[in-house]
Amino acid sequence: MPSVKMEHNTYDLISTRPYLVRAIRDWAIDNGLTPQLLVDAAVEGVKVPLEHVRDGRIVLNVDPGAVVDLHLGNDQIVFMTRFQGKSMQVLLPLSSVMAIFARENNQGFFFQDEHTQVSQSNSNEAKIDSEHEPGKTSNRPHLKLVE
8 A cells, every 4th residue: 555645734733722621631530630621711602601700711610520411522612510500501612721720739731822832833843944954854853842
């Protein structure tokens, strides 16, 4: 079977954010911790109770005991929960999730804006590529630091 060579950056990749959210949530639950999401409530499409938003942000408990019908998709997070005794559906575009962490120790993953990551990545690649003569390939990895 012939191998297919893909050109660098010729296809769109799915964001790593939904996979990291699912993984950190599972890690927290497996360790008996309470997974929480820090959400930018100003992002278009966010549906949360506005009376609980502080400084444009809201922290949401996504522990299995706190949510019903949780769907952690690649584009959005949807679940039912209760706020002050009232049931409500929460809808979060993945781009609104700023962090997922454990309430007890604040360990987790805090995301940078994806647009910032792309521009930083492109500028880093430009620096790496400019260090070498045209036509030569670099043995240096093309990794970026995600904080």
